[in-house]
Amino acid sequence: MNFQIGLIPGDGIGPEIVREAKKVLDKVCEVYGHTFTYTELLLGGASIDAHGVPLTEETISEAKSKDAVLMGSIGGDAKTSPWYQLEPSKRPEAGLLGIRKALNLFANLRPAYLYKELQAACPLREDIIGDGFDMMIMRELTGGLYFGERKTVEENGVRKAIDTLTYDEHEIRRIAKRAFDIARKRRGKVTSVDKANVLDSSRLWRAVVDEVAGDYPDVTLEHMLVDNCAMQLVRDPKQFDVILTENMFGDILSDEASMVTGSIGMLSSASLNETKFGLYEPSHGSAPDIAGQDKANPIATILSAAMMLRYSLDLDEEAGAVEAAVQKVLTEGYRTGDIMSQGCTLVGTGKMGDLIAEAITR
Ligand code: IPM
Ligand code: MG
Secondary structure: OEEEEEEEEEOOOHHHHHHHHHHHHHHHHHHHOOEEEEEEOOOOHHHHHHHOOOOOHHHHHHHHOOOEEEEEEOOOOOOOOHHHHOOHHHOHHHHHHHHHHHOOOOEEEEEEEOOHHHHHHOOOOHHHHOOOOEEEEEEEOOOHHHOOOEEEEEEOOEEEEEEOOOOOHHHHHHHHHHHHHHHHHOOOEEEEEEOOOOOHHHHHHHHHHHHHHOOOOOOEEEEEEHHHHHHHHHHOHHHOOEEEEOHHHHHHHHHHHHHHOOOHHHOOOEEEOOOOOEEEOOOOOOOHHHOOOOOOOOHHHHHHHHHHHHHOOOOHHHHHHHHHHHHHHHHOOEEOHHHOOOOOEEOOHHHHHHHHHHOOOO
16 A cells, blocks of 8 residues: 655654664565655754744645654753754744644553563562553643643742643543543553642543543543552552543653653654544654664654554554564564663664564564
8 A cells, every 4th residue: 555654853863763663664565565655844953953943834734644744753952952042932842742733633642561571671670560561641632731821921020930721621522532442442441640639620631531431331440640640650550551641641651651661762652633644753752862873772663653554554464563573673682772681682773673674574
């Protein structure tokens, strides 16, 4: 089949990890007889350097015209990069938030799965790890604190900053439905995470999630306060199947969940709207400190490409082949620095991509 794919290499380690994911996709095309046509799009710092802004109308309209977009990472070192001399709305991160909003990518799926092979990289004790864990964080991505009104003012000589957390019931309902749909295909449990003991937005969240749950009698729903969830993720991560939560809590909890899988370098993500279209990106950042050194772990991006095959292109078998190839290379003992442990073979970004591409079979 033929597909049009947008590629956003972005900043920092972005270009090198996207290159490896493309290598793997090229192999998928060769083995399964597909043709993917790629168009490179600018976002973040790369777009600032070319156009003075982190997101252009051209990138938005090009992205909209594709079947899916695969992204690396955006942003630089806030202390040294000239991008951070710009006002906040012109910095690289504003481009990422802008494209999420412009494409209405409200559902962010972040799977956190512990590969048996990576148990040594997991900071938790063996008795806590048990048989491992496998959860899906469903993060609301286009509302909440990230998109509410914000400003910094001065009142009587005192500086004051205001961020606003808003959710309406439609925004909550559509993400909740996604979470229940996914839980149905997994182990049938949704943990909805909020701060309903303090926040009105969380009390509405809880009420709407309860309403949606009525349509899914086969799925178990539990509510959990976000502070407790942060604790439970390291106390007993096995208890989670689907974690449903708002934008900011999801940002924080997904980094925590990634670390218990061994490394944030393993955590993929899909950002979806109401259609088949999606933007796929690793959950980690641009790691400017190791950019261009062949040290970055490309697996999160490669697994994001697998999610793209599954969710946007309906190529389930091919997605499974990519995931199996990752599994095989880990079983064979190859590791990038972030997941390295004794007795394994340390490889760079490019070699890891080569090995995974070679392992793709029908
Ligand atoms: C993420 C990132 C972004 C976010 C940043 C780069 C704006 O941390 O995708 O988790 O906070 O959403
Ligand atoms: Mg984050």
